[in-house]
Amino acid sequence: MTTYYNEHSKVFVSVDCIIFGFEDKKLKVLLGKRKMDPGRGEWSLYGGFVEENESLDDAANRVLLELTGLKNIYMKQVGAFGAIDRDPGERVISVAYCALINVKDYDEELREEHQVEWINIKDIPELYSDHNDMVNKAITLLRRRISSEPLSFNLLPDLFTLTQLQHVYEAVLDDNIDKRNFRKRIKTIEYIEKTDRIDKITSKRGAALYRFNKEAYMEDPIFKL
Amino acid sequence: MTTYYNEHSKVFVSVDCIIFGFEDKKLKVLLGKRKMDPGRGEWSLYGGFVEENESLDDAANRVLLELTGLKNIYMKQVGAFGAIDRDPGERVISVAYCALINVKDYDEELREEHQVEWINIKDIPELYSDHNDMVNKAITLLRRRISSEPLSFNLLPDLFTLTQLQHVYEAVLDDNIDKRNFRKRIKTIEYIEKTDRIDKITSKRGAALYRFNKEAYMEDPIFKL
C-alpha cells in the first residue's frame, strides 16, 4: 500500500443523527441515554463510527437503519463538528445528519429495544458533548428549508389532511398560521393532490386526504410555501 | 491513555478552502495546481490536514493564513465530503470551508509564491478529486446567504461605492439589478452609512463612499436585501 500522508495524524470520525418526527402536533427528536463510556447515562443523539468501507452518507444511513429499521429516508448533512475536546474520550470528529421520518413508520418495539424516546424540541435536556449544538443547527436548517423544499411530507403518512400539514408547519416554525391563507396557498400547488379518500379519525365530519405527488413535483421542482 | 474506541478505524481528515474574491466585476475563486502526489499538476483548491492540536475551524483558518497571510476573515463551513474513494491516495475525509476576502488585501507576491490564481467562477476548470462539488456547493450557499446576511462587505474594501456593492450582488447572483431599486433599498438600511469621502478613481464625477457599520448592525442584526 502506498502511503502518501504519513506525516499527518488520523482521527476517529463518527456520525450523529438528529431524527425528527411529528406527533401530537409537536416536532420531536429521537434521544436516548448513552449506553457506553464515556458519558454513560447522559442524554444523547444516536450515532456511530464511520468505518473504512463506507462513505459518510452510507454511515449515516446505516446508523439510521440500525436504530429504526427504515431505509430510503430523507437525510441531509447538518455539518461537521470538530472541536478538539468535543468527545471526552478521545479525539473524534463528528458529522451530524438530520433525518425526517413518519413516527408511525417506526416500530414501537424497536424503539423501546433501543431505549430511545421522542422528545419535544421545546423540552430538550442537556445532551452529551456538543449534541445540543447539533440539534440546534439542525432545527435552524429545517426551519429555513421547510418553506423552500418539500420536506414536510416526510413527517407525515402518504395520505394526510390539510390540517395535519398545517400543524407540521406550525410545529416547525413555532408560529400560528392562518387556516384560510394556508389552504389558499396549497390550492395553487398542483402536486399536492386531493384524493377521494376521507379521514374520519380526527373529525366527525371527515377531512379530505391529500397526497404529495413526487413525480409531478420532479417535473418542475419548485416549492414555495 | 484510555482508549475507548479501539475497535473502530481512524481516517485522515483535511480541510479545503474555497476562497472567494471580487475583482473586475466578477466573482472569483483562488485555485492552484497541486504540488504533491497524488494528483500533482491538477487544478485544485488549497487545503491541508487537520492535526491533533487543532479544531476543524482552527485548521481552516491556519490554511487560509498560510496561503494569504490574512487573519480574522469571514469563514463558514460548507460541508464534509466523505466518499470512500474521493482521494486517490488514501481514505481522506475533507471538510470544505468558504472564505470571503477583499482581493486588494491579498499581497500579489504571496499569491505568486503559492502559485494560485483568481479564476472567474464561470471559467472553473475540472478540479482534483471532488473539489468541483465543493466549489459548487459553496457558490450555492453564498447565493442563498448573501441576501439575508451582510456578507457582501467582506468582498469589498472598508469604503466602497454603491455601484461597487451592486456589482458584487450582480456577480454573485449572476443577474442584473435595477440601479434605482437597489439604491432605494440601501437607503433603508441604517448601518450602511454614507461617508463624506468621495471616490474619484472610477468616475469623473466622483461617487460617494459608504461603509458597513458592523457595530450598528450587531445591535439589531437583521439584514434583508
Added chain:
DNA sequence: CCAAAAGTGTTCCGTCTACACCCATGG
C-alpha cells in the same frame, strides 16, 4: 464638448395579511 458614471421618484401590479361564519357528523 462629449463620454462616462452618479444620482434620483413614481406608478403599477401582484402578493400577503387580516378576518368570521356555515357545514357535517358522531355521540
Added chain:
DNA sequence: CCATGGGTGTAGACGGAACACTTTTGG
C-alpha cells in the same frame, strides 16, 4: 342537539418591479 373540527372569500396594505432623464467633470 351540540361539540368538534372542516371548509370557504374578500378587502386593504404592502412590497417589488419597471422605467428615463439630469448632473458632474476629466480629458
